[in-house]
Amino acid sequence: xxxxxQNPRHLVRxxxxxxxxxxxxxxxxxxxxxxxxxxxxxxxxxxYLQKENIIxxxxxxxxxxxxxxxKEGPSILRIQQVVRGDSAAYFCASSPTGGxxxxxxxxxxxxxx
Amino acid sequence: GxxxxxxxxxxxxxxxxxxxxxxxxxxxxxDYFIWYKQESGKGPQFIIDIRSNMDKRQGxxxxxxxxxxxxxxxxxxxxxxxGDSAVYFCAEMLRTGNQFYFGTGTSLTVIP
Numbered sequence: 001x002x003x004x005x006q007n008p009r010h011l012v013r014x015x016x017x018x019x020x021x022x023x024x025x026x027x028x029x030x031x032x033x034x035x036x037x038x039x040x041x042x043x044x045x046x047x048y049l050q051k052e053n054i055i056x057x058x059x060x061x062x063x064x065x066x067x068x069x070x071k072e073g074p075s076i077l078r079i080q081q082v083v084r085g086d087s088a089a090y091f092c093a094s095s096p097t098g099g100x101x102x103x104x105x106x107x108x109x110x111x112x113x
Numbered sequence: 114g115x116x117x118x119x120x121x122x123x124x125x126x127x128x129x130x131x132x133x134x135x136x137x138x139x140x141x142x143x144d145y146f147i148w149y150k151q152e153s154g155k156g157p158q159f160i161i162d163i164r165s166n167m168d169k170r171q172g173x174x175x176x177x178x179x180x181x182x183x184x185x186x187x188x189x190x191x192x193x194x195x196g197d198s199a200v201y202f203c204a205e206m207l208r209t210g211n212q213f214y215f216g217t218g219t220s221l222t223v224i225p
Contacts, residue, residue, distance in 0.1 A: 104156030
């Protein structure tokens with residue numbers, strides 16, 4: 001039973017480019033969460049999605065960041081025109097229902113040069 | 114945002130000793146708590162959870178204690194092993210919420 005799959009594991013982008021991070025939830029999980037983690041810090045909530053719906057995006061920066069979880073395919077976190085401050089580890093988590101434990105992937109480490 | 118903090122950023126223990134990792138939270142409306150373990154280069158891994166209608170829950174070698182009066186959560190690891198070395202996070206969810214808030218983490222180092 002595969003866990004939460006994130007790809008790529010490492011992503012290097014130059015300033016101004018776009019970054020696309022993918023997340024396939026665990027089988028049977030329809031709730032997806034994205035978190036960001038800076039070195040030596042905790043995880044900061046970004047967005048919570050269910051299939052085709054954004055439920056809570058209160059942690060998403062107002063500009064350049066977007067997320068989707070289409071009916072078919074993985075959830076995508078998209079960062080446009082990346083800046084150095086976007087460098088971080090981005091973790092995706094999934095759960096079968098809201099309010100149940102989150103199962104995390106191993107993250108995508110984004111480096112902006 | 115919510116405040117979920119930890120008393121100590123680092124903790125070193127001898128192999129075989131018991132470890133206690135503490136966590137303070139600020140919102141009395143928090144209803145559900147989880148401890149996660151994160152090893153280097155990996156995502157957080159679920160250890161144990163507890164709901165606000167309980168004050169203690171035990172798993173294999175781990176115990177979580179919840180003191181709602183002082184808004185304090187602790188994770189006890191019995192007979193700590195080198196494989197327990199990791200960063201431990203507590204996470205809380207509000208009764209009316211739909212996301213988990215994470216603390217900064219405590220780095221546990223087990224000395225052989």
